[in-house]
Amino acid sequence: MEYSFIQLNDLPDEILIIILKKILNLEVLYSLIGVNHRLNTIAHDSIFTSHLTLMRYFSDDSIYPLSDPTLNRFCLQILPEIHHKIKWLDLESSSMERILLTTNYPNLCGLGLYNISIEKALSLFIDESSLTYINKNQISSLVVNIKYEKLGLAEGVRELIFTNIFTLFTNLQYLNFSIFAIYNKRLPLQISSSAVISSNLVLRNSPDWSIVRPMKM
Incomplete structure (x- = not known):
């Protein structure tokens, strides 16, 4: 060695x-x-x-947190040392709050949140405490991967999540929002146009995913 x-x-x-x-x-x-x-x-x-994926993912699309020693070192040493250089973070549910609250991220413009529950999504985008150290006005790209649960995602809850996302991230230009069922089968997602509250954004629906992009003027 x-x-x-x-x-x-x-x-x-x-x-x-x-x-x-x-x-x-x-x-x-x-x-x-x-x-x-x-x-x-x-x-x-x-x-x-500039782009860090702080989770483990495998060929079958399964996602797991970093090992405890790795996560500890990133949170205690590495992230505070390079926080001003990070422009995009990909995080998974169980460790995202610790990572987001470890330090401030002054140049973060992209965020990927994977394998999160409906409850976690509601807490994240309504309570906002986990987003304290993020300049939310600076986030232009957001990926949200919801873990499908038995009760599914009711229309009212879905629109509440979308409304709060657009309220929090006022300069959002790209949103990829998806729901995964057991065995990672992606579920159809239909979203009412009333979920989009910014005149600078347009929502395009497809059978299994939705993307928000800036409108061409």
Whole structure:
């Protein structure tokens, strides 16, 4: 292991970055931050810090939180160190609140929230306490993946979530909202036009997903 590290550390920065780009950003940050000054500087490059997916996902589309040691290190050391460089975060339900409240994210413009329950969605977009350190006016892209439950998502609840999303994120230009059932089968989603409250947004429906984009003027 020590020999491999010496060989890696001897590579020119350009070659090392090409190699590291083939690895998940979270693995680069977890492995290199704090090792030495040179590797720390490389790990801080926007290539590895601008878009972070802080969850584990597998080929069958299943999603799991990071292991406790990994999550602890990100929350206690890595995220506070690179918080101003992060432009997009992909998070899963059980760890998203801790990550969002770990530090402020002054340049965050994109947020992906995956595998969240209806209750979590309502709490997140109505209570807002988990979004304290986010400049909500700066968020232009939002992905929300709702975990389907036995009771489904009633029309009134659906519109309440949408209304609060558009109220909170006043500069939202892109919204991808989806509901996944057991075995990750995506469910149809029909949304009333009354859920859209901004004249600068248009809602397009399809059988299994909906996207909000800016209207062309």
